[in-house]
Amino acid sequence: MTEPADAETRRAVQPVICYPDDTLPRPDLARYRQHRAGMRKVSEKLVPPRDARCFDVPAGGAFRITSVEGPQVGDLNLWNADNLDERFFSGKTRALHGTHVSTGDRLWSVFPFLRPMATILEDTLDWYGIDSFGGSVHDVIGTRCDPYTNALLSGGQYHHCCHSNLTRALTNRGGLAPDVAERHVHDVLNVFMCTGFTRDTGQYFMKASPVRPGDYIEFLAEIPLLGALSACPGGDCSSEHSSDTAACYPLLVEVFAPEDKDGWSQPPVSSYDGSHGIGG
Ligand SMILES: [Zn+2]
Numbered sequence: 001m002t003e004p005a006d007a008e009t010r011r012a013v014q015p016v017i018c019y020p021d022d023t024l025p026r027p028d029l030a031r032y033r034q035h036r037a038g039m040r041k042v043s044e045k046l047v048p049p050r051d052a053r054c055f056d057v058p059a060g061g062a063f064r065i066t067s068v069e070g071p072q073v074g075d076l077n078l079w080n081a082d083n084l085d086e087r088f089f090s091g092k093t094r095a096l097h098g099t100h101v102s103t104g105d106r107l108w109s110v111f112p113f114l115r116p117m118a119t120i121l122e123d124t125l126d127w128y129g130i131d132s133f134g135g136s137v138h139d140v141i142g143t144r145c146d147p148y149t150n151a152l153l154s155g156g157q158y159h160h161c162c163h164s165n166l167t168r169a170l171t172n173r174g175g176l177a178p179d180v181a182e183r184h185v186h187d188v189l190n191v192f193m194c195t196g197f198t199r200d201t202g203q204y205f206m207k208a209s210p211v212r213p214g215d216y217i218e219f220l221a222e223i224p225l226l227g228a229l230s231a232c233p234g235g236d237c238s239s240e241h242s243s244d245t246a247a248c249y250p251l252l253v254e255v256f257a258p259e260d261k262d263g264w265s266q267p268p269v270s271s272y273d274g275s276h277g278i279g280g
Helices: 007-011 029-037 090-097 147-153 162-172 178-184
Strands: 039-047 052-057 062-067 074-080 083-087 106-108 116-123 136-139 189-197 204-207 216-221 225-231 251-258
Touching (some): 029 116, 029 216, 039 052, 039 225, 052 162, 052 251, 062 189, 074 116, 162 178, 162 225, 225 251
Antiparallel strands (some): 039 251, 062 216, 062 251, 074 189, 074 225, 106 116, 116 216, 136 189
16 A cells, blocks of 8 residues: 555654553552461462463462473463352453563453452562563463464364363363363463564564573462463473473462451452443
């Protein structure tokens, strides 16, 4: 197409932030950390490479994901443990907090709930910032590696993509048929993954995660959570995923609970009345 005469002027228009965060309810991190100090560890799970595990966190509890043995990326799903219909909303979390999340950011739930499910208390990779490629850590832009896209682009049947790992973990937890479990699996938080979009073509890219063994990210559970974490077959995601090629390592999930089980008040669900102007 022919450019209009004022093309450069139009390109030079300054962007505006879609969702200015000055009215976004902010967590009181000092109070959260004080609350965290009164918790004790109640369980842990070691997520094997190219596999996933589920874990439960009580409301007002916390969970920590730690890199052990070697650099490894994790794909995280979260549900309200009492109602699996309330699950993590990667897209709206991205709209509210940006493409990557760190300390003080929150993981929000889907409509009609739209409330914080978890708040990031600590992130040992928050020093990374945004690199010269536009890459950063812990993204909410990727969806999860999955066997359908792999079949589309490469053909073949690969069963250890994060989507399948999460589906298998949720099925093995019991109570859900595999096809039902699969429909509960959703877009993830890419824990420790270093990603961005290329400036010239706008393509989604990944690069070797800066994560080192001992690095961790810790979340406070705003509501009772069922979590599932997959140790991605891409390993540190420096080359490829959806195969057994990359070196992969386990990820450790530790769960902490407050001594006072009634000392936490959960955030309310959205105040929107849900009528959508129907019948009005
Ligand atoms: Zn993956």
